[in-house]
Amino acid sequence: MKARILLLLTFSSIFTFGQDVKDIVRQADEKFRGTSSTGKLTMTIQRPGWSRTISMKNWTLGNEYSLIYITAPAKEKGQVFLKRESEMWNWVPSIERMIKIPPSMMMQSWMGSDFTNDDLVKESSLVKDYDHKLLGKELIEGYECYKIELIPLEDAAVVWGKIYMWVSEKELLWLKAEFYDEDEDLVNTEILSDIKQMDDRIMPTHLEMIPSDKPGQKTIMIFEEIDFDVNLKESFFSIQNMKRIR
Template sequence: MNTQKKTRQKILLLFTIGFLSVFSIHAQQPTAKEIVEKADNLLRGESSYAEMEMQIIRPSWSRTLRFNAWAKGDNYSLIYITFPQREKGQRFLKRSREMWNYVPAIDRMIKIPPSMMMQSWMGSDLTNDDLVNAASIVKDYDHKILRTETLRDRECYVIEMIPHEEAPVVWGKVITWISTKDYLNLRNEYYDEAHELVNEEILDEIEDVGDRTIPTRYTVIPANEEGHKTIMKFEKINFGANMEESFFSIQNMKQMR
């Protein structure tokens, strides 16, 4: 009788240990939304200032843009074109869900309507929406882990993001690759409403930039336009820059030099 009791106790103990181990593993496993949020916070931060270079590559020509960019959270961003000379001084402002373009040559402020958010930004393979992140990849999508796989020697979560019906989102679906160890966003695929691939985005040249390590080069490759490519590179980036919401005003944008 004692032997049977001891056996049952051992079985119960082993079962309990096994259950707790599985529970612990699942408790430590972040959700798809948490993974996306960690990656987004790493790239965005509470605020940032960046100096960037963009190369627009086509089969028969290419051109270079340079611009400075300020951002605060999800809701505010400001971009100032510094090169080439003919476009120097153009500014783009995002406040919440709204976007403006100031063209100094004609002293005109243009509010960009939602219908134009999918249009090319400055002739590149990025859209207005891509540049100012008018949609939030955390708040405006449902997230699902599809699998894990190795990408460029890093184990990654592969996560599907489907936009909410009411969200102001231009994509029908986004697939993202985020490293399991340090939450680096290494690749994205953007699909239209018919779930046909539109763009592939590759994030590489991972570097230390002060208090974090992030990809510093983004390459956007259209799916159906051979020889088209846009490369965007951080020349400098500072996170945690002190800036007030009033900095992201139409009045301040017009006064910048």
């Protein structure tokens, strides 16, 4: 009887612990979006011989809706990217063309950067589409962090074979991630830094995406402004609104 009670208690603690790890990932991810958000960002693409910067506005509603409007440079200004549930669209005003981006292109580079289409619109969910396992703790930039392994669920439509995340223990800040392909080869490393107060929360505002096999190459994303829990409705994230947004 005692052995059975001990087994049940052990199972209960493992189940609870597993739920806690998933909640850590959820809270770290939600720091960047809240229930809804609006913001201004800049993205700098760095290559060994050149660099260029793209400015944009973005709007989000939960995990299902996202809209990005390019404000500079002039060549790309006016382009709009929309994620609405499982679909992604791109409006290109220079050719007056609406392009639907298929799931097969989610791993393609976004605007020539080291971010993929999936990175920008977060089609896959770090919470829903992966199993989570706490591997231990490591120190990252002076923060004691949980090291968490994310393995995709068997039926999940995701682009990564495995992800490692480092989330600060106290503040639940996402400070580092490593993205692996299906062969378990490292593809990209994401470094998050420059912790600031943005609206109602403290969060990283400087993101670097660094490909593992391209020396001297990386993309930097900086949050300039962001407001959380703003009044946005699903109807805002429409194909029709892509042509009107400024």
